[in-house]
Each structure stands twice: as C-alpha cells, then as structure tokens.
C-alpha cells in the first residue's frame with residue numbers, strides 16, 4: 077500500500093517537472109536560439125517522461141495485488157465472524173443481506189482502495205504542489221487558482237451528505253434482491269407446485285425496479301454535481317489565460333512563465349473533474365464499510381467464558397440436568413421456557429413430548445448452546461455447560477434436527493462433519509445405525525457429492541445421513557429433534573432397533589412426535605406452558621396424565637394427516 081501511494085506521489089513530482097522544463101526551454105534555448113541547450117533540456121524532459129511511466133507501472137502493478145489481498149482478508153474475517161455469531165444473529169438476518177456484504181460491498185471497498193484512495197491522495201498532492209508552484213510563478217493568479225478550491229470544497233460537502241444516504245439505500249436494496257434470489261432458488265419446488273412463478277417474477281421485478289430507480293436517482297445526483305466541478309476548472313483557466321496575457325504584456329511574467337503556468341494549470345483539470353467520481357466512490361465505500369461493521373460490531377454472545385474448562389468426551393458420564401431453565405428469543409417479550417426442571421441420568425433416554433409449538437426444539441437447542449439460557453442453568457455432570465469450552469461441549473453433545481442440512485461435500489465429509497478423523501469402520505457403523513447404507517449404492521459410493529451442488533437425496537435419505545452424522549463416534553450425549561419424521565414405518569422400526577444399541581451407553585434427549593418412537597425412551601417428559609409438567613414411563617403417563625394422552629392423540633392425528 078505504502079509503495080503504491082509513494083509511486084503515485086513520485087509520479088506527481090515527475091509530471092510537474094515537465095511544465096517547469098518547458099518554461100526553461102521557452103525562456104532559454106528558444107528565446108536565444110541555443111540548439112545545444114534545447115537538446116539537453118529535451119533529453120531531460122524525455123527522462124522525466126520515462127521515469128513517470130515507470131512509476132505509473134509500479135503503482136498499477138502493486139495496486140491490484142494489494143487491494144485484492146485486502147479484500148480477500150476482510151472477506152475471510154467476515155466469514156469467520158459470521159461463523160462465531162450465535163444462531164440468534166442468523167435468525168434475524170436475511171441471508172441475501174449477508175451475501176451482498178461479502179460480495180458487492182467488499183467489491184466497492186476494493187475499488188475505492190485500488191483507485192479512489194490513490195487518486196484522492198495523488199489529486200490532492202497535485203493540487204497543493206501545483207498551487208505552490210503557481211504562487212511562485214505569478215502569485216496574483218496563483219491565489220485565484222487556490223481560491224477555486226473553495227467552491228469545490230463547498231459543492232463536495234453538500235454532495236457527500238445526500239449521496240451517502242442514497243448509496244446506503246442502493247446497497248440495502250441490493251441485499252434485498254440477493255435474498256429474493258436465494259429464497260426462490262431454495263423454494264423453487266414450492267413456487268412451481270403452487271404455480272407462482274409469475275407472481276415471484278413480478279415480485280422480483282418490483283424489487284429490482286426499486287433498486288434500478290434508486291441507482292438512477294443516485295447517478296443523476298452525481299451527474300448534477302459533475303458540471304460544477306468541470307466549470308470551476310474551465311472558468312479559472314479562462315480567467316488565467318486572459319489575465320496572464322495582460323500580465324505578460326505588462327511585463328509581470330515571461331512568455332515561458334505563462335506557458336508553464338497554463339501547462340501546470342491544465343494538470344489540474346483532470347484531477348478536479350474526477351473529484352466528483354472519487355467522492356462518490358468514497359461515499360459508496362464508506363456505506364459498504366458501515367454495512368460490514370453492522371456485522372463486525374455484533375459481538376458473539378455464545379462464547380467460551382474466560383475460565384471455561386476443557387473436558388474430554390471420554391471423561392463425560394452424561395448426567396444432564398435442567399435447573400429452572402428459562403428462555404425467550406431475542407426481541408420477543410414472551411418467554412418460551414418458564415422454569416424447566418429435568419434430570420436425565422447418565423445413559424438414560426428421555427423422550428420430550430408436547431403440543432406443537434410448545435418449545436421442544438427450543439429446549440433441546442439449549443443443550444448444545446445454540447442459544448444460551450436466559451436464566452437458570454443446564455449442567456453436564458454437575459458443571460454448568462457455560463463453564464465448559466464450546467469445543468469440548470460440542471464434542472460431547474451431538475445433535476440432529478428434523479430439517480437435515482447437507483453441505484456441498486461428499487457423503488463421507490457430510491457424515492464426518494463433527495468427527496473428521498473417524499475411521500471407515502466408525503462411518504460404516506454410524507451408517508448402519510441410521511439405516512443409511514443406501515449410500516454405498518450411490519454412483520461414487522461415499523465419495524458421491526451431495527448437498528446443493530450434488531446429487532439430490534430424498535427427505536428420508538437426508539434425515540438418515542444427518543442421524544448417521546449425529547451418532548458417529550458414539551457421543552456421550554445425543555440430542556435428536558424428531559429425526560425420524562420423514563421415514564416410513566418400516567424404516568423407522570429398523571432405525572429404532574439399531575438406535576437402541578447406541579442409546580444403551582448414551583444419554584439421550586429425543587423430541588418425539590410419534591407414539592411409536594416414544595418406545596425408544598426409558599422415560600417421557602411432557603412439556604407444556606414452558607415447564608416439564610410430568611415425567612415418567614410411557615405407560616405411567618398414559619395411565620395418569622390425561623394431557624399426555626391428548627398430546628399423543630393429536631400427534632397421531634397429525635401423522636395420519638401427513639401420511
């Protein structure tokens with residue numbers, strides 16, 4: 077960066093020497109007919125020209141490398157930061173807004189670093205140096221040129237204030253548009269099946285039209301200001317020419333002096349004319365940086381405490397306890413969990429049952445610290461899970477959700493996401509437990525690429541891979557959020573049989589909708605009104621808790637209606 081700016085500044089120095097040489101040529105060799113002197117000064121001008129070209133080459137050569145490296149570094153920092161931010165942050169942010177920050181905003185910032193900032197420095201240096209030289213050449217006209225900076229300054233200040241607001245709007249609308257593209261790509265099946273592709277296209281046209289209109293307004297604002305910049309240099313040049321001829325005829329200046337003066341002043345035309353563009357570019361970069369800081373300034377809240385303890389999964393017994401756990405989603409007044417107490421003994425399997433929307437997913441998400449409790453605590457072997465390091469907690473607690481996410485990677489990479497060093501035998505065992513051995517019949521077996529860019533798998537196949545991922549390495553604590561919902565009854569029974577072996581040595585908390593899956597559990601906990609209202613074996617609850625019977629009946633109805 078320093079080399080880039082230095083080359084730019086030295087370039088200004090050498091280009092300024094040429095008009096000064098012209099002055100010497102006109103007032104010296106030309107005036108006195110000295111051809112030898114003309115040759116030397118000509119060669120010197122040539123040398124300055126060559127040096128200037130070399131400096132331009134150095135500036136351009138370094139600028140792309142430097143700025144692309146800066147862009148890549150900020151992009152990696154942004155991605156890492158996004159990974160550290162809690163799930164609650166991602167719940168609240170549209171993915172398109174994040175995408176546009178990582179792509180277009182960073183591109184704008186890079187362009188400013190590559191061109192805007194260097195020309196801002198070079199142009200300001202050119203202006204100051206030229207004005208100093210002009211003051212030395214003939215101070216009254218030098219003062220006039222210096223004063224021309226005042227309207228330029230006032231115009232650019234007024235321009236910046238309005239332009240930055242419009243830039244923010246353009247960049248935010250770009251993010252909205254990215255969100256629409258992403259949503260419709262993910263939801264293409266729903267759109268097509270409801271025959272809403274025209275509706276979606278119209279919605280997109282509207283958003284894209286708003287972006288176009290704001291961008292046109294912004295471009296027009298820039299074009300309204302540009303003539304002011306152009307006219308300042310034009311008017312000053314005209315005045316200098318007229319007054320300069322008068323000054324020469326009155327003997328205050330030599331002809332060479334006037335030629336040098338005008339040549340130097342001509343060097344200001346381009347920098348002044350480009351000032352509008354540079355300021356606009358700078359404002360867009362500032363807006364882009366503001367938008368990036370919206371993300372960078374968000375402090376990750378689910379992090380390791382300073383005194384957090386490492387615990388090896390082998391040392392975890394698996395005693396999981398919820399003590400008066402309360403939780404509300406950020407920005408939502410009502411708490412979902414209002415004093416949950418539940419004790420799960422090491423190796424025990426507890427099924428969590430409750431009406432839809434009562435907070436089962438929310439409760440199990442707290443075990444892996446996808447969210448932190450608002451009050452109360454969850455302990456693992458007597459230690460608050462917030463006192464364990466996140467890495468060691470997540471090595472001991474394995475999770476699978478109803479909506480399985482597969483990444484654009486091979487089957488093997490997807491399954492070994494949490495245990496990258498798993499052996500082939502471990503992977504085969506996990507696939508067997510999850511009844512996911514169909515992967516061996518895929519075109520490239522475990523190397524088959526699945527996920528968004530790969531082979532499409534059915535909902536049940538994806539769920540089984542997500543289950544294999546969760547049970548890989550026999551975790552000490554297993555949290556399964558209805559991971560068998562997409563399986564047919566036959567496959568579900570096979571998975572349950574295989575799961576039973578895993579569950580013998582593992583503490584498990586299973587969110588269960590179907591009465592058949594409840595059979596996997598040693599005990600059942602009923603969640604209602606934000607609390608665990610009953611705990612016992614399936615038959616105990618069935619006999620003594622009418623609410624439990626009602627929940628199972630409604631779950632059975634739902635299952636029937638889905639099938």
Ligand SMILES: Nc1ncnc2c1ncn2[C@@H]1O[C@H](COP(=O)(O)OP(=O)(O)OP(=O)(O)O)[C@@H](O)[C@H]1O
Pocket residue numbers: 167405408412430431432433434435436437438439
């Ligand atoms: N990210 C979120 N932000 C705000 N509210 C949320 C969020 N996620 C869930 N909720 C709300 O919290 C409540 C509990 O949701 P949760 O998914 O935990 O229920 P559930 O018992 O698992 O439901 P289901 O049985 O239908 O899967 C719901 O009212 C839901 O609207």
